[in-house]
Amino acid sequence: MEGLKLSEAELMVYIHPSKSRNVFQAICRELSSLLFQYNESFDGVLLAYDASVKSKQAKILSGLHPYFGVRVNTRLLLFDPKPNSLVEGEIVKISAESVHVIVLGFSAAVVTDVDIREEFKYRVRDGEGSFVSRSHKRHVLKLGTMLRLQVQSFDEEVMHIAGSLIPENTGCVKWLEKHSEEALHTDRDHKRRKLA
Known part of the structure; x- marks a missing residue:
């Protein structure tokens, strides 16, 4: 982080x-x-x-x-999160308008609907809201999810981060790590086939 x-x-x-x-x-x-x-x-x-x-x-x-x-x-x-840096935190509240995150257990972060990329669609299932990716159905943002977000601004007085999920390298940390490992394995297999 x-x-x-x-x-x-x-x-x-x-x-x-x-x-x-x-x-x-x-x-x-x-x-x-x-x-x-x-x-x-x-x-x-x-x-x-x-x-x-x-x-x-x-x-x-x-x-x-x-x-x-x-x-x-x-x-x-x-x-000291600078603008455009990536931080990670746990989602503690989610609605159609915003995602609220706690970073390092003490700093609050919020991502508003204008800063969530269009790939994510808000859904309610069993009374709980979540954002689900349209292109990758397993990329889900829900309560308790560890979220990687890009810092837009940091208010030092109240320890509040305004964040964004627009960049492709933001979202559910587990899904991002798994997806990057799969891409790495696919790339290695592709190189091996070329060499053979």
């Missing part, structure tokens, strides 16, 4: 003197407060981190609250 990146950074974490007995725990608490929020400094949403203290020396800041700064080496897992 695109939109995920691993980044290494050297950070200065400021800690209150009352937390000086267990500095590493205080560092983890400060970094944990940044989880699942968009951060301009990181240019993405912080999903996970791995931190190690660079040195045992700290810089004391003067002022009303004399915090001290500790240099920390971190590895950060960030989520």
Whole structure:
């Protein structure tokens, strides 16, 4: 899935003197407060981190609250889907007008009917709606399906993705992977016949 990146950074974490007995725990608490929020400094949403203290020396800041700064080496897992990148998520709601998806368990995505390619037709069976491909009957989008969609925009404030199913490489992840494997096997068989 695109939109995920691993980044290494050297950070200065400021800690209150009352937390000086267990500095590493205080560092983890400060970094944990940044989880699942968009951060301009990181240019993405912080999903996970791995931190190690660079040195045992700290810089004391003067002022009303004399915090001290500790240099920390971190590895950060960030989520920042750019336009035209592909992301995957589970379909949680489906109607004739839209498909709603949860990406990575925290970010909402929606694909409206104008962004669903004409190949898909909305059907209701046993009270449940789904989109079924007209050209490939087994390519079905329904509740619980893992969906690959193209990002049109990402709103950092509310963690919302506007998506599209217009490109051919979007749709049900299982069907896309199976279809690409079949195409690969067919291509290999065709090359073998040519060589023989």
